[in-house]
Amino acid sequence: MxxxxxxxxxxxxxxxxxxxxxxxxxxxxxxxxxxxxxxxxxxxxxxxxxxxxxxxxxxxxxxxxxxxxxxxxxxxxxxxxxxxxxxxxxxxxxxxxxxxxxxxxxxxxxxxxxxxxxxxxxxxxxxxxALAVLQARYATLTQREREIMTMVAAGQLNKQVAAQLNLSEITVKVHRAQAMAKMQARSLPDLVRMVDRLSLR
The missing domain is CATH 3.40.50.2300 (Response regulator)
Incomplete structure (x- = not known):
C-alpha cells in the first residue's frame, strides 16, 4: 500500500x-x-x-x-x-x-x-x-473462559481459580485449554501478553 x-x-x-x-x-x-x-x-x-x-x-x-x-x-x-x-x-x-x-x-x-x-x-x-485480531478472538470466548483466562494470566494456579469460582480443578483446566486454543496462545507467557494487550486486568 x-x-x-x-x-x-x-x-x-x-x-x-x-x-x-x-x-x-x-x-x-x-x-x-x-x-x-x-x-x-x-x-x-x-x-x-x-x-x-x-x-x-x-x-x-x-x-x-x-x-x-x-x-x-x-x-x-x-x-x-x-x-x-x-x-x-x-x-x-x-x-x-x-x-x-x-x-x-x-x-x-x-x-x-x-x-x-x-x-x-x-x-x-x-x-x-494485530489488536483487532486479538479482540476478534477474545469475542469467541465464553464468559467463563474469559474469567479463567484473566485469573490465570494474573498468576493464579488452577486450584486457586477452582476454589474461587467453586469449580473442580479439571473443569478449570478444560476452560483454560479452550481459552488458550481460541486465543491461539502458544504458552502461558503468550496468554499473559494477550491479556495485557487487551487491557483486561
Missing part, C-alpha cells in the same frame, strides 16, 4: 516546492492550502504523515494537531514554521509531533522526518490490525 504525504501550508510557493521535493524521491503527495481543504478532501486508507505549517489562517497548526487527535486521525506530524520559538516546539513535540523544522530547513532533514513519519504510521497500523 503506497503511503501518502499530506502537506498543509497556505503559501502556494512552499506547497509546490515541498510537493516537488517529495515527488522527486517517489512519494505520493496531497497538498492543501488549509486545514478545511484537508478535511474536505477524500483520503485513501493508507499509511502516511502530515507536513503541517504552524501558522495558518483561522485554526493554527497546533490547534489542528489537537483536533486530529480528537477525530481519531493519528497521522504523524512534521511541523514547519518560519517563526518557530522554543515553547511552541516543546508544545508540538509533547502533543506527539515527530519533528519541528524552522524555515529555511535542509531538504534532507525534511525527507528524513517524512521517512520516520511513514515508518511510524505503518507500525501503528500493524499494531492496530
Amino acid at each position: 503506497t503511503p501518502v504525504v499530506f502537506i498543509i501550508d497556505d503559501d502556494q510557493a512552499i506547497r509546490e516546492s515541498l510537493q516537488s521535493l517529495l515527488r522527486s524521491v517517489g512519494h505520493e503527495v496531497q497538498a492543501h492550502a488549509s486545514t478545511r481543504d484537508f478535511l474536505a478532501a477524500p483520503r485513501r486508507d493508507a499509511p502516511g504523515c502530515l507536513v503541517l505549517d504552524v501558522r495558518l489562517p483561522g485554526q493554527s497548526g497546533l490547534e489542528f494537531q489537537r483536533a486530529l487527535a480528537q477525530l481519531g486521525l493519528p497521522l504523524p506530524i512534521i511541523f514547519i514554521t518560519g517563526h518557530g520559538d522554543v515553547p511552541m516546539s516543546v508544545a508540538a513535540m509533547k502533543a506527539g509531533a515527530i519533528e519541528f523544522l524552522t524555515k529555511p530547513f535542509r531538504d534532507q532533514d525534511l525527507l528524513d522526518a517524512v521517512h520516520r513519519g511513514i515508518a511510524l504510521s505503518e507500525a501503528r497500523r500493524d499494531d492496530a490490525a
Whole structure:
C-alpha cells in the first residue's frame, strides 16, 4: 500500500516546492492550502504523515494537531514554521509531533522526518490490525473462559481459580485449554501478553 504525504501550508510557493521535493524521491503527495481543504478532501486508507505549517489562517497548526487527535486521525506530524520559538516546539513535540523544522530547513532533514513519519504510521497500523485480531478472538470466548483466562494470566494456579469460582480443578483446566486454543496462545507467557494487550486486568 503506497503511503501518502499530506502537506498543509497556505503559501502556494512552499506547497509546490515541498510537493516537488517529495515527488522527486517517489512519494505520493496531497497538498492543501488549509486545514478545511484537508478535511474536505477524500483520503485513501493508507499509511502516511502530515507536513503541517504552524501558522495558518483561522485554526493554527497546533490547534489542528489537537483536533486530529480528537477525530481519531493519528497521522504523524512534521511541523514547519518560519517563526518557530522554543515553547511552541516543546508544545508540538509533547502533543506527539515527530519533528519541528524552522524555515529555511535542509531538504534532507525534511525527507528524513517524512521517512520516520511513514515508518511510524505503518507500525501503528500493524499494531492496530494485530489488536483487532486479538479482540476478534477474545469475542469467541465464553464468559467463563474469559474469567479463567484473566485469573490465570494474573498468576493464579488452577486450584486457586477452582476454589474461587467453586469449580473442580479439571473443569478449570478444560476452560483454560479452550481459552488458550481460541486465543491461539502458544504458552502461558503468550496468554499473559494477550491479556495485557487487551487491557483486561
